[in-house]
Amino acid sequence: MASASERSYTRRDTVTFLVCLGLSLVGLFSPDSWGLSIAAALRGSVLAPLVWLQVRAEEGKTSKVRLRAITAQRDSAAYLAQGLPSLLAENERLRQLLLLSRRLASSYVAAEVLHEAQATDGRTLLLSAGSRDGVSVFDPVVAPEGLIGVVLSVAKRTSIVMTWAHPEFRVSAFTVTGNAAGVVAPSTSGVGESALEFRGVPYRDSVPVGTLVLSSGLGGVYPKGIPVGAVTGVVREQAGWERVYRLRPAANPGSVAHVLILVAPSGDLGRAFPSDSMLRVQRLDSIERVRRTDSVAQAARDARARRADSIAALQRDTTRVRPRRVVQPDTMAGPVAPAAVPGDSAR
Amino acid sequence: MIPARASRLQLGMVFLLLIVLHFYVRPRLGASRASPDFLFVGLLLYAMRSPPGAAALAGFAIGLAADSLTPARFGAATLAHTVVGYLASWTRAVFFADNLLVNAAFVASGLWLRDLIVLAVSGSADRSLLTELAVYSPLQAVTSALFALLVLLAFREWFSIRLDA
Numbered sequence: 001m002a003s004a005s006e007r008s009y010t011r012r013d014t015v016t017f018l019v020c021l022g023l024s025l026v027g028l029f030s031p032d033s034w035g036l037s038i039a040a041a042l043r044g045s046v047l048a049p050l051v052w053l054q055v056r057a058e059e060g061k062t063s064k065v066r067l068r069a070i071t072a073q074r075d076s077a078a079y080l081a082q083g084l085p086s087l088l089a090e091n092e093r094l095r096q097l098l099l100l101s102r103r104l105a106s107s108y109v110a111a112e113v114l115h116e117a118q119a120t121d122g123r124t125l126l127l128s129a130g131s132r133d134g135v136s137v138f139d140p141v142v143a144p145e146g147l148i149g150v151v152l153s154v155a156k157r158t159s160i161v162m163t164w165a166h167p168e169f170r171v172s173a174f175t176v177t178g179n180a181a182g183v184v185a186p187s188t189s190g191v192g193e194s195a196l197e198f199r200g201v202p203y204r205d206s207v208p209v210g211t212l213v214l215s216s217g218l219g220g221v222y223p224k225g226i227p228v229g230a231v232t233g234v235v236r237e238q239a240g241w242e243r244v245y246r247l248r249p250a251a252n253p254g255s256v257a258h259v260l261i262l263v264a265p266s267g268d269l270g271r272a273f274p275s276d277s278m279l280r281v282q283r284l285d286s287i288e289r290v291r292r293t294d295s296v297a298q299a300a301r302d303a304r305a306r307r308a309d310s311i312a313a314l315q316r317d318t319t320r321v322r323p324r325r326v327v328q329p330d331t332m333a334g335p336v337a338p339a340a341v342p343g344d345s346a347r
Numbered sequence: 348m349i350p351a352r353a354s355r356l357q358l359g360m361v362f363l364l365l366i367v368l369h370f371y372v373r374p375r376l377g378a379s380r381a382s383p384d385f386l387f388v389g390l391l392l393y394a395m396r397s398p399p400g401a402a403a404l405a406g407f408a409i410g411l412a413a414d415s416l417t418p419a420r421f422g423a424a425t426l427a428h429t430v431v432g433y434l435a436s437w438t439r440a441v442f443f444a445d446n447l448l449v450n451a452a453f454v455a456s457g458l459w460l461r462d463l464i465v466l467a468v469s470g471s472a473d474r475s476l477l478t479e480l481a482v483y484s485p486l487q488a489v490t491s492a493l494f495a496l497l498v499l500l501a502f503r504e505w506f507s508i509r510l511d512a
Contacts, residue, residue, distance in 0.1 A: 013436075016400030020407040020429040027414070028422030028468060035414070035421025042415040050370045050412070057374040 090257060096144035097258050103272040106223070108260040109133045111141075113253075114158075122254040124152065125161040129261060135159050138221050140262045146227030146250025146273060147171065147215060148259055159261075163253035164196060164228070172218040173198065173228050180205035181216060184228050184247060187235070196229050196247040203241050207231050213247055214270065223262065225270030227251075357505045358393075361498065365389040381486040383494040384458060386413070390428065391454045392495065392506065394435035406432025420469040427464035431457045450499055450506075455492035459484050 027035060043051055101108060111129035129135050131154045141148040141161050149163035162169055165186055174181040180201045187195035198213055211231045217224030229247030237243040262269075369385035376382040390409050394402035410428030414421050435457055442449045462484040466476050499506055 010399075013398050013400030013403070017403040017429070017433045020403045020433075021426070024407065024410065024422050024426035024429050026422070027425055028420070030422070032421070039415040039421060042411065047412055047415055050366070051416070053367065053370040054374060054416075057371045061375050 093144065093256075094258060097260065100142070100144045100272060101260060104260070104262070104269065105267060105272070106262055106265050106269070108262050109135055111135075111159075111259055111261055113257055113259060123163055123166045125149070125163060125253055125256075125259075127151075127159045127161055127259065127261070128157070130155045130157045130159050132156050134263050135261050136263070140222050140226065140265055141259050142226055142262060142273075143251040143256050143259050145252075146229070147222065148251050148253050148256060150221060151261065161253075161259075164249060165194070165253060171222050171228060172216045173213045174216045175207055175231075176212040176214055180207050184213065187246065194249065194252075195232075196249050197235055198229075198231065198245040198247050199242070201243045201245060203237065203243055205243075207243075207245055209233060214273075217268070223265035223267065223269050225268045225273065227273050354505075357502075361502055361505065362389045362393065365498075380483045381490055383491040384487060385494070387428075387458055387461065388454055388491050388495045388498065390432055391435055391457050392450070392498070394432045395439045395450065395453060396506070397436055399433050399436040402432040402436035403429050404432075406430070423465045423468040426468060427461045430464060431461045434460075447496060447499055447503075451492040451496045454495040455488040458488040458491050462487075 027038070097110070101110070109129045111127040111133075114126040114128055125141075125148070127135075127141070135151060135154050137151055137154055139151040141151060147164060149161045149166070149169060152160045152162040154160075164171070164184070167186055169186055171184045172181075173184045182198050182200035184196050184198050187197050198207070201207060209231055213228045213231065215222040215224060215226040215228055227250040229249045231245045232248045233246050235244040235246045365385045365388060373379070373382055373385060386409050390402075390405055393405055397405070406428035407425055409432075410425035413424035413428065417424075435453060438453070442453070459480070463480060466479055471479070
């Protein structure tokens with residue numbers, strides 16, 4: 001049997017529970033505004049430290065997310081900054097290609113070079129244009145700097161180019177001065193694949209260093225006038241009848257990203273590939289043209305400014321000269337006296 | 348009654364830790380619906396070692412705090428916590444309160460009962476009531492019970508837990 005203290009203890013528990021239950025029910029069935037105001041009061045007093053703790057936790061969580069976003073933005077910016085020089089270079093190459101396409105008289109197909117990470121990349125190139133675009137075998141391929149090679153095989157959407165670095169590459173060429181002709185082929189002297197040889201030049205025809213060598217148009221594959229390279233020296237000579245010159249190639253197939261495929265080459269393309277000095281002159285000429293345009297625009301601006309000044313001065317004069325009209329009831333119906341003409345004061 | 352060897356100060360420290368966990372760590376956890384309810388774990392651990400009146404009072408206080416912080420239906424959480432705290436204190440006489448698994452089971456079932464009362468009193472729609480009671484509430488009950496196990500194991504001396512039972 002339970003003792004008196006235990007009974008009172010149980011009764012007290014029950015009473016406490018019933019009081020708590022009753023208060024809960026009061027809170028539950030009281031108007032919403034009461035509940036909300038009680039909650040707000042508790043949040044502002046007893047629960048304030050807990051709310052503060054929760055706010056700190058949320059801030060910590062969101063600051064972590066923000067830090068992650070900022071880190072991602074910084075990484076993206078660093079990545080973009082890293083790629084900026086190559087983007088500028090590509091932009092410049094594309095500009096040059098655009099200029100070349102404007103200068104070309106024959107029709108062409110623009111193609112992207114799909115480089116492969118192989119040791120032989122540079123000897124043959126995969127292009128993003130094929131027979132669907134009008135490309136056919138033996139079409140010459142050029143870059144803004146000069147000759148790249150010739151189309152070796154064509155698929156529907158792609159084509160393979162044999163570049164000048166390929167061991168079987170040959171092109172009939174002549175010097176820009178026209179005093180020597182021969183055949184250009186990749187260098188076999190062990191200097192490296194990045195050099196060309198200008199072979200079969202008669203011993204009597206001396207070609208100075210720096211002379212530009214162009215395709216001659218003989219053979220019908222390459223049109224006349226495409227730069228192949230520039231003479232850098234003599235490789236060897238066979239006494240009495242032939243000299244072989246080393247050429248610095250005009251275009252580098254290993255680094256080229258976009259090319260033009262000449263689909264119906266004809267005539268002399270020499271004008272489409274101006275020499276370095278000509279390009280410089282053209283650039284200076286365009287700069288001069290821009291400067292001249294700027295100066296004309298500046299002169300027009302000056303003239304406008306002067307005109308505005310003079311008009312303002314005239315208006316000042318006329319406001320000073322013009323008499324103030326006094327309106328009287330008698331003169332309202334009568335003829336209006338002519339106002340002072342501003343232009344007169346100018347005279 | 349709280350065992351003699353566990354001082355009130357020590358248990359107070361545990362409950363303070365649970366409060367900090369509830370308000371500072373819980374918002375940082377990913378799945379808030381399934382993350383353990385640290386305050387409820389504290390209430391159950393307290394209720395199983397206290398007289399029913401004190402347990403009901405503790406439940407009332409925690410429920411009031413819950414209602415003040417999420418006032419969807421003021422009074423619902425107060426009612427639920429009061430009832431669960433009182434019942435938990437009464438039922439400890441029936442079960443072995445010093446058993447680890449019994450404590451964990453109490454936490455899990457108590458949390459599910461609390462959710463049932465809160466949802467029923469709040470007037471939730473049938474479909475959401477079923478989803479809550481069938482999916483989220485059991486998930487939270489399991490995580491809370493697991494966390495209660497961890498607390499009891501870490502502070503078993505203070506809570507007089509018998510591991511050989």
